[in-house]
Amino acid sequence: xxxxxxxxxxxxxxxxxxxxxxxxxxxxxxxxxxxxxxxxxxxxxxxxxxxxxxxxxxxxxxxxxxxxxxxxxxxxxxxxxxxxxxxxxxxxxxxxxxxxxxxxxxxxxxxxxxxxxxxxxxxxxxxxxxxxxxxxxxxxxxxxxxxxxxxxxxxxxxxxxxxxxxxxxxxxxxxxxxxxxxxxxxxxxxxxxxxxxxxxxxxxxxxxxxxxxxxxxxxxxxxxxxxxxxxxxxxxxxxxxxxxxxxxxxxxxxxxxxxxxxxxxxxxxxxxxxxxxxxxxxxxxxxxxxxxxxxxxxxxxxxxxxxxxxxxxxxxxxxxxxxxxxxxxxxxxxxxxxxxxxxxxxxxxxxxxxxxxxxxxxxxxxxxxx
Numbered sequence: 001x002x003x004x005x006x007x008x009x010x011x012x013x014x015x016x017x018x019x020x021x022x023x024x025x026x027x028x029x030x031x032x033x034x035x036x037x038x039x040x041x042x043x044x045x046x047x048x049x050x051x052x053x054x055x056x057x058x059x060x061x062x063x064x065x066x067x068x069x070x071x072x073x074x075x076x077x078x079x080x081x082x083x084x085x086x087x088x089x090x091x092x093x094x095x096x097x098x099x100x101x102x103x104x105x106x107x108x109x110x111x112x113x114x115x116x117x118x119x120x121x122x123x124x125x126x127x128x129x130x131x132x133x134x135x136x137x138x139x140x141x142x143x144x145x146x147x148x149x150x151x152x153x154x155x156x157x158x159x160x161x162x163x164x165x166x167x168x169x170x171x172x173x174x175x176x177x178x179x180x181x182x183x184x185x186x187x188x189x190x191x192x193x194x195x196x197x198x199x200x201x202x203x204x205x206x207x208x209x210x211x212x213x214x215x216x217x218x219x220x221x222x223x224x225x226x227x228x229x230x231x232x233x234x235x236x237x238x239x240x241x242x243x244x245x246x247x248x249x250x251x252x253x254x255x256x257x258x259x260x261x262x263x264x265x266x267x268x269x270x271x272x273x274x275x276x277x278x279x280x281x282x283x284x285x286x287x288x289x290x291x292x293x294x295x296x297x298x299x300x301x302x303x304x305x306x307x308x309x310x311x312x313x314x315x316x317x318x319x320x321x322x323x324x325x326x327x328x329x330x331x332x333x334x335x336x337x338x339x340x341x342x343x344x345x346x347x348x349x350x351x352x353x354x355x356x357x358x359x360x361x362x363x364x365x366x367x368x369x370x
Contacts, residue, residue, distance in 0.1 A: 027116045039320045149174075152210055157224040157253050166212070168222060175240045177207040177232040190226070194263070194280040201295055206279060207232040211239045213249040213276075216336070223252025226279035227297035231370060235278075235299070241288070247343050248336060250274040250302055271320060274304040286310070298369035301344055305336040306357070306365035330357075330365070338365055 052262075144167045152174050155161075166174070179185050185197075186208045196202065207229045215221045227235050242249075246291050255277045260270035262280035272275055280297045284291040285308060292298035307323035316327045332339040338357060339345065345355055348368040354363025 006340075016195070033134065067274075122257050130244050151176075152212065152222050153178075155222045157210075157222050159222040160215075161212075161220040161222070163220060164294050171212075171240055171244065174212045175210070175236040176237060177209050177227075177229075179204070180206055180208050180226070186226075189254060189256050193259045193266070194226070194254065196281050198281060200290060201228075201281070205229055206296055208295075209236060211236065211252065212243050213239065213252055214243065214246055216248050218246070221251070223249070223276070224254055225252060225277065226243060226254060226296060227299075231297060234351050234370075236334075238351060241347055242343060248305070250336075253274045255280045268319075270363065271303040271308075274302060276301045276303075285364075292369040298367060299348075300366040301338065301368070302336045303366040305334075306338045308364045309365065310362040326365070344368075 040260075041328055078333050125206045138270045146162055148167050149165050150159070150167070151174055152159075152161075153176065180190075180203055182203065187203070193208070205228060208230065209225045209227060211223045211225065213221055213223045223239075225235070251274065253270075255266050255270045255275070258273060258275065260269060263280055267280065267282070267285070276299070279293060280291075281294045281297040282291055283289060283294075293300075304320070304322055305326055307318050307320060307326055309318050309323065309327055311317065318324070318327060326334075326337060329339060330339055338355070340355075340357075349355060351370075352369045353368045356362070356367030356369070
């Protein structure tokens with residue numbers, strides 16, 4: 001009787017063991033299919049089963065490449081005895097780590113800004129999920145803001161910049177003057193146009209300025225100007241203070257960009273484009289004497305809102321069609337209109353410049369000279 005009972009108990013025990021083996025085998029097959037189907041993890045089933053007991057070391061080889069290697073210290077016995085809960089948790093943990101590392105490699109530590117770009121944001125804003133080991137070992141600082149510039153020398157006039165690109169504590173680096181040499185890029189733009197060989201001013205007497213200004217959309221814009229070297233530092237200081245005060249200037253290009261036939265036509269085109277400019281070797285408007293512009297000692301600012309006006313029999317005479325709105329009503333409340341309370345007026349006259357708006361006739365509201 002006892003032998004039958006023993007056989008029966010042995011049979012039941014064998015059946016229970018077989019059943020447990022089937023359950024374990026099914027769980028392993030399910031886990032294998034799950035890992036294979038995810039497509040994001042290349043870890044084998046046996047490795048997945050032991051991940052909870054492993055120390056994972058992430059090694060960064062280059063900014064664009066990450067390699068993860070799991071080194072096992074546990075034997076195959078641990079893999080065969082892991083239950084389904086351990087396996088599923090391990091699989092999801094491995095998948096999350098793999099995705100984190102992948103995201104981290106696509107991020108760049110700094111953002112490059114092209115001259116024509118108004119602003120640029122980093123491609124990686126999701127570094128929160130990055131593996132802790134990666135963060136501690138590589139120490140990237142990700143930012144959604146553009147990198148600050150230390151110079152605008154290589155940027156073309158008209159380039160728009162974001163405020164995050166500007167170091168407001170070191171504005172002088174964005175207001176610079178350089179010599180113009182025969183054969184250089186500036187010389188090639190102006191030779192035979194605004195600059196011509198003459199007995200009044202030498203090329204060595206001129207300086208090419210790069211500056212920042214706020215445009216009419218209140219965007220930061222790169223500007224350029226050629227002035228006499230004797231007033232170069234003064235002009236840089238004036239325009240730096242206007243920029244700091246948020247003073248708006250529509251555009252600031254060399255008059256050569258508007259060249260057509262001669263200096264008179266170029267001056268007309270520049271005014272029609274509402275362009276702020278300085279140097280142009282020419283006679284004074286309506287006269288034969290040399291203009292202060294020819295010496296690089298006169299600057300016209302926002303000419304469309306500040307027209308050149310002569311008077312005949314007490315009646316204003318002007319050439320540009322929009323001037324009517326800015327002749328009779330020179331209210332300081334009108335945008336971009338220069339009056340004696342205007343910031344530009346105060347900045348220039350403080351340095352000894354005279355304003356054409358104070359003349360009796362003509363009235364040259366755009367014009368400052370020294």
